[in-house]
Amino acid sequence: MKKKTVFAALGLVLALGLCLAAFFLDGQISDSTGGALFGLGGALLGICGTTLIKGHIEGRMTPEELRELERGERDERNAAIRDRAALKSWYWTLYLLWGLFFLTLILDHGFYFALVSVAVTLHCVFYLVNLRRVAREM
């Protein structure tokens, strides 16, 4: 069995454990801890589940279909599409964050305003960091 599949299966068990723990410990732990457990479990469930399903589908493919799939992943047009989509998504997220920034400012929600401000700052800082990293690579 592939290492990736083993890790994904273990992750799935862990994810279910986290979700069940959050469910059965309801009332004994704080709401925020329960929410965090559910959130983490859900995220892990999504990632590991997708990995397992992908592995299962790829395992049933013919060598020709697998080669086609690999080619599609390294195809330069597909890579350009992914890059452009990622950049557009970055801008959409930024507009959304700016919207939330002004909304929290107008509604005077101090905590959420601070939270959104940090998110906007990090969003832009990550962009600048990656700009510098990519510029060094080229």
Next chain:
Amino acid sequence: MTNRISQLRRERGLSQAELADAVDVTRQTIISLESGRYNASLLLAHRIAKFFGTTIEDVFLFEEERT
């Protein structure tokens, strides 16, 4: 930028899938290149020209952009 990929491919009796296979891209990329919706990288342009046994300038026709 325009190109002669479709013409060169037809002259050699190749399908888009066969050309895609030969230059290691997807068939969709060949379709996009032929219709002019996508411009190949220098690396891919080189691979395509090499496959047709010609030069990049012979396959890809560069035009000065008017501003």
